[in-house]
Amino acid sequence: MALVTASIASVCKSLADYLGEQFSGTDTPLQVLLGSPADAATAEPDTEHHLNLFFFRFEPSGFGAESGPGDTQYLRMHCLVTPFASAEDGTGSGENDLRVIGEVLRIFQEKPVFQLAVKEETFHLQVVFQTLGMDQINQIWSTQGDTVYRPSVLYEVSLAPVIPNEPRLTAPLAGSVGLDVAGQMIPGPKPVAVPPPVHHWRPDLQREDWAPVLAWVYESALAQSLSFALGSDALDNFTPEAWVVGEPGTEISLVWEIWEADSGWQEASGSRTHTLGEAALNPDGIASATLAEPALPFRDRAGQMVLYARREYQRSSDGQTLTRRSNPLVINLYEVGS
Numbered sequence: 083m084a085l086v087t088a089s090i091a092s093v094c095k096s097l098a099d100y101l102g103e104q105f106s107g108t109d110t111p112l113q114v115l116l117g118s119p120a121d122a123a124t125a126e127p128d129t130e131h132h133l134n135l136f137f138f139r140f141e142p143s144g145f146g147a148e149s150g151p152g153d154t155q156y157l158r159m160h161c162l163v164t165p166f167a168s169a170e171d172g173t174g175s176g177e178n179d180l181r182v183i184g185e186v187l188r189i190f191q192e193k194p195v196f197q198l199a200v201k202e203e204t205f206h207l208q209v210v211f212q213t214l215g216m217d218q219i220n221q222i223w224s225t226q227g228d229t230v231y232r233p234s235v236l237y238e239v240s241l242a243p244v245i246p247n248e249p250r251l252t253a254p255l256a257g258s259v260g261l262d263v264a265g266q267m268i269p270g271p272k273p274v275a276v277p278p279p280v281h282h283w284r285p286d287l288q289r290e291d292w293a294p295v296l297a298w299v300y301e302s303a304l305a306q307s308l309s310f311a312l313g314s315d316a317l318d319n320f321t322p323e324a325w326v327v328g329e330p331g332t333e334i335s336l337v338w339e340i341w342e343a344d345s346g347w348q349e350a351s352g353s354r355t356h357t358l359g360e361a362a363l364n365p366d367g368i369a370s371a372t373l374a375e376p377a378l379p380f381r382d383r384a385g386q387m388v389l390y391a392r393r394e395y396q397r398s399s400d401g402q403t404l405t406r407r408s409n410p411l412v413i414n415l416y417e418v419g420s
Contacts, residue, residue: 089200089245090140090157093207096198097161097239098135104189105133105182110170112182119164119234120226132166133182138222143241152250156241160212162222164234179233187211187235193400204405205243212236251346254386255412280304284362285328290398293406294334294391296326297363299373304365309414317381317415323373324411325363326391332358334391336376341386350379350387378413387413 098114105112112131115122122134139160149155163186167178196207214236223231280297281304297304304325310317326334334357338350359372379387391408 089243090159092200093198093205093239093242094135094137094159094161097196097207097209100196101133101135101186101189105185118226119162119223119232120229122164122166123226123229125166130168130170131178131182133186134162134164134166136162136164136222137239138162145241150250152246152248154246154249155244157244158238158240159242161237161239162214162234163237164232166232183233183235190237193402195400195402197402197404200243201245203243203245205241207242208240210238210240212238249346251344252341254341255388255410277305277307277309280306280363280365282362282364283327287329287361290395291404291406292328292393294326294328294332294358294393294408295363296324296389296391296408296411298411299323299325299368299371302368304363304368306409307412307414309416311418312382312384312415313418320378322376322378322389322413324376324389324391325360325368325371325373326356326358326408327360327363328358328393330358330361332393334358334393336374337390337392338376338379339388339390340379341388347388356391381415384415384417386415389413 094116098116102112102114105114110130112133115125115132115134116137117134118136118138119134122132122136125132137159141158141160143156143158145156146153163183165179165182165186167175167182169175170178190209190211194209196209198205198207214234218236219231219234223229283295283297285292285295297306298308300308300320300323308320310320324336326336328334333355335353335355337353339347340350341347354374354376356374357372360367376389389411393406393408394403395406396403
């Protein structure tokens with residue numbers, strides 16, 4: 083029976099596949115291997131050149147000390163990259179080793195950040211060039227038997243996800259906050275809960291990675307959280323209206339996430355696009371605002387749903403397509419008496 087494909091193995095394989103694609107246009111084929119240098123040195127010569135990725139050290143990320151067993155963990159992986167090139171056309175294997183390793187340095191210098199899809203989730207991964215000292219060279223190669231030393235470079239690959247098979251179910255969000263002070267421990271009226279206010283709000287459009295900002299427009303006011311009792315006239319007459327701002331003319335996607343007790347937060351099916359018309363939220367400008375009307379995922383049961391605006395852009399430094407997500411807008415549906 084084959085071993086399971088863990089998320090760490092998927093990250094390593096994806097990185098190897100990417101390097102293989104970068105060398106696919108060369109006249110002489112190059113195969114990228116995963117394993118120890120000793121294994122690569124004795125690999126079957128099905129191609130003229132080999133490039134070996136040896137992931138030999140795994141460390142905790144140093145972040146997320148509060149994470150539990152059901153949370154995704156993140157690792158820093160150390161990878162030794164070693165070419166095993168052959169001589170060809172009057173060029174020795176040593177010179178070809180240097181050509182391969184120089185190309186690896188160029189590739190990771192030009193594109194150090196990657197987006198990888200692992201188990202239907204997208205993660206960012208960064209490759210960082212590290213110093214490989216003489217002591218570390220001796221320690222690594224002394225474990226490789228009779229394998230002759232080849233010039234190598236060391237990279238830190240981080241942060242690599244370790245995804246649990248049974249993720250922890252996250253709790254719903256707090257839609258409003260209230261405070262009650264009493265002189266006696268006698269049940270009394272519930273405190274008045276107040277949602278977070280919305281005033282003037284402008285995203286920093288001078289930044290290339292600016293994120294959209296949005297708010298509910300309800301009863302001629304702005305809000306980040308709204309609550310409705312099931313079966314109430316207010317819910318029956320409610321049509322969601324969201325004001326999304328950013329660079330005018332930018333197209334964004336409006337996406338719902340819903341919370342279920344047995345599955346936690348899940349993205350609802352379907353999304354809608356919206357073109358931004360204004361650069362800032364201003365309570366005095368509601369009447370002329372360009373509003374979106376995203377339909378509620380449900381309104382027949384108690385639960386919670388969150389609306390986000392997503393913006394995709396290409397980073398100018400390397401052309402990488404990245405996604406920025408806005409602040410959340412919350413809708414609470416509750417049963418009367420709960």
